[in-house]
Amino acid sequence: MFLLNGNRLPEGTSFYDANGVQYGSGWLNQATEAQKLAIGITWVADPAPVDTRFYWDTDLPKDLNDLKTQFVAQVKDTAGKLLNATDWYVIRKVERNVDIPSEIALKRTQIVTEANRLETDIKASTTVEALIEVLNTQNWGK
Numbered sequence: 001m002f003l004l005n006g007n008r009l010p011e012g013t014s015f016y017d018a019n020g021v022q023y024g025s026g027w028l029n030q031a032t033e034a035q036k037l038a039i040g041i042t043w044v045a046d047p048a049p050v051d052t053r054f055y056w057d058t059d060l061p062k063d064l065n066d067l068k069t070q071f072v073a074q075v076k077d078t079a080g081k082l083l084n085a086t087d088w089y090v091i092r093k094v095e096r097n098v099d100i101p102s103e104i105a106l107k108r109t110q111i112v113t114e115a116n117r118l119e120t121d122i123k124a125s126t127t128v129e130a131l132i133e134v135l136n137t138q139n140w141g142k
C-alpha cells in the first residue's frame with residue numbers, strides 16, 4: 001500500500017500532499033517511483049490478514065478458554081450433523097432389532113472417535129497456536 005505522511009493512499013482516488021497540492025485520481029498509477037518518493041510517498045507491503053476466528057488483531061489472540069468452549073461446541077455440532085444421516089439405522093436396530101450395516105457402523109464409529117479425539121486435544125491445548133494446529137488436523141472421513 002502507498003503511504004503519505006503515515007496515511008494510506010487508496011489507488012484511484014485524488015489526494016493532497018503536505019503542501020496542499022492536489023493530485024488526481026490516476027496519479028499514483030501513472031507516476032514513477034522517483035516522482036512518488038519526491039513528494040514523500042512510500043510503499044509498504046499490506047499487513048498479513050488476521051484470522052479473526054482466533055485473533056482480535058495481529059498480536060492479540062482471543063481468550064483461549066472461550067475459544068476452546070467454542071470449538072468443542074463446533075466439534076459436537078459437526079459430529080451430530082454427520083451422525084444424523086445414519087441415526088435411523090440405530091433407531092431401527094433398537095425398535096425392530098434389524099442389524100446396522102457394517103459400513104454404517106464403521107462410519108459412525110469413525111465420526112465418534114474423531115469427535116472424541118478433537119475434543120480431548122482442544123481441551124489440552126495450552127496456546128492459541130496449539131489450538132489452531134489441532135483444528136487443522138480435523139479428519140471427518142468425508
